[in-house]
Amino acid sequence: MTVDDLMPHLKRADARAFEVLFNLYYEQAFETAYLVTRDRELARDATQETFIRVFQAIGSLRDARAFQRWLHVIATNAAVDVLRRRPPVTLVEDTAQLQPASLPVPPQGDPESEALASERRDAVRRAIAALDPVFRQVVILHYYHDLSVEEIAARLHCPPGTVKSRLHRARSAMARDLDSQFGPGSAAGLAGAPGAARGGVRADD
Amino acid sequence: MTDRMDEREFRALVREALAAELREVSVPDPAEEWPQVAGRLFRLALEPAPARRRTPGWHPTAWAGAAAAVALSLLAGWYAGLSWPGPRRVDLAGVAGPAVLQEAEPAPEAAAAQPAEGPRDPAATVADPGTGAAPATGLAGGADDLDATATETAEAPAGPATESAVITNGQRGLRTAGVAGQAVPYRFVSLSEAARRAPFPLLAPTYLPPDTLLVRVEVWDAEPFRVVQHYGGPLGRRMTVEAREVGEAGVTASDSFQLESSAPRVVQVSGAEASLVELADGGVFLTWQAGSVLVRLRSDWDAAETLRVAESLVPLETAPR
Numbered sequence: 061m062t063v064d065d066l067m068p069h070l071k072r073a074d075a076r077a078f079e080v081l082f083n084l085y086y087e088q089a090f091e092t093a094y095l096v097t098r099d100r101e102l103a104r105d106a107t108q109e110t111f112i113r114v115f116q117a118i119g120s121l122r123d124a125r126a127f128q129r130w131l132h133v134i135a136t137n138a139a140v141d142v143l144r145r146r147p148p149v150t151l152v153e154d155t156a157q158l159q160p161a162s163l164p165v166p167p168q169g170d171p172e173s174e175a176l177a178s179e180r181r182d183a184v185r186r187a188i189a190a191l192d193p194v195f196r197q198v199v200i201l202h203y204y205h206d207l208s209v210e211e212i213a214a215r216l217h218c219p220p221g222t223v224k225s226r227l228h229r230a231r232s233a234m235a236r237d238l239d240s241q242f243g244p245g246s247a248a249g250l251a252g253a254p255g256a257a258r259g260g261v262r263a264d265d
Numbered sequence: 266m267t268d269r270m271d272e273r274e275f276r277a278l279v280r281e282a283l284a285a286e287l288r289e290v291s292v293p294d295p296a297e298e299w300p301q302v303a304g305r306l307f308r309l310a311l312e313p314a315p316a317r318r319r320t321p322g323w324h325p326t327a328w329a330g331a332a333a334a335v336a337l338s339l340l341a342g343w344y345a346g347l348s349w350p351g352p353r354r355v356d357l358a359g360v361a362g363p364a365v366l367q368e369a370e371p372a373p374e375a376a377a378a379q380p381a382e383g384p385r386d387p388a389a390t391v392a393d394p395g396t397g398a399a400p401a402t403g404l405a406g407g408a409d410d411l412d413a414t415a416t417e418t419a420e421a422p423a424g425p426a427t428e429s430a431v432i433t434n435g436q437r438g439l440r441t442a443g444v445a446g447q448a449v450p451y452r453f454v455s456l457s458e459a460a461r462r463a464p465f466p467l468l469a470p471t472y473l474p475p476d477t478l479l480v481r482v483e484v485w486d487a488e489p490f491r492v493v494q495h496y497g498g499p500l501g502r503r504m505t506v507e508a509r510e511v512g513e514a515g516v517t518a519s520d521s522f523q524l525e526s527s528a529p530r531v532v533q534v535s536g537a538e539a540s541l542v543e544l545a546d547g548g549v550f551l552t553w554q555a556g557s558v559l560v561r562l563r564s565d566w567d568a569a570e571t572l573r574v575a576e577s578l579v580p581l582e583t584a585p586r
Contacts, residue, residue: 072547073500073501073502075303075474075475075476075498075499075500075502078306078499078500079299079303082295082298082299082302083295083296083299086292086293086295086298087292087295090292090293091287091292094286094287094290095283095286095287098286100290100291100293103290104293104298107293107298108298108301108302108305111302112302112305112306112309115306115500116309177281180278181278181281181282181285182282184278184279184281184282185282185283185285185286188279188282188283199279200283203275203276203279203280204279204280204283
């Protein structure tokens, strides 16, 4: 069962089709919302809100193949809205909970490189977690869900330049964060300035 | 971490970090979450649409047109010797059941003058086999419901207002309808109250589609006496069960329907012959006679689900007063 199959029923507001859609895509929407909120209960709220918005706007979706990307954008939007509605207190706690020891260690490979990879992963997690939700939103959509800058801009109803700016600022903030943990220059490629010129991260790729 | 990160490496690292994040959280069970979402959708469906915000900077010609329209209306009112009616008020004192209407808009003149014109609801385009008047099944909801009932006002018999009257018309509307001093003869009641008042066994469904609730019950103290049950489901779906006394002669399933939708087909409902019409909007209209009672069921669900509801209708047991 795909969205293609469900779409005619969804556009007729068939409640059963909505329920099927909900069951099919709940996990994806929840995960996306969780990546932004980093709180399970907030992510639950955001996911519910996501599907309410999906159900209200499903008639405007022209291409069923774009549903998943559309869903992810709505989920991140809902998550950002949920975060805005609640007092900003738990992000710091969540960041503090990210102890390297709590991460699962891959069972294979060289122990030294595994340790290095784990260290880098934790550093990036902390850096992403420390981002403002709107920056975290574009990072998740661009780097995790592979949405292009133009597509994010179209879905968020903002100019591509705004998305590029947010990505750039997100990378800069992450670079500062990583530099503070690993020393100056350790994340030069992230900031976009010298590293970007030699294949570093660019906002418009 | 001393190496420079290129695009691919950075993307991979972000993905890995976020994937690790997701491994630490358990995803709630969608089956447990769905009822909450369905409930929210249901409540949304019952809420009236938000008022449209007035656009700033109305064009001067629009203001002039509005002023002209108001002037013409006043002139026409003066010419007709009518006073300004003010809004009709709904007095819900002593009324049981959910009160969904607090204040009604004035009935359109055209509706009062031409009671046989069909309301917007497709179900209302079905000719009443008994009276030839359009039924007010009221599936359009909210103000549309009231419009339909306002249409019924004109066909209500003249006479003193009953004790159950709840809507007091403005003077203008009463004069137009020619039944001055009379109020619209219906009220919102609880289902059990409706069953007590009805001179026939009131049928109520023992099965409803998922997440569907009884929204309100109307009792029409008119001739014929009738009870209209309104149900609301997810995503704005509605269902109306109307029962009215028609006597033993009653109607048959072969009564014609003036609809542009499918031709009526004969189905069986609890052993009785019923006419089922699938409406152009996807809904279903089902009517049959149960004893001396004509039952009309208008539903936004499909035929199978509607028939299932119809089959589940049983007489409501009434407690003695």
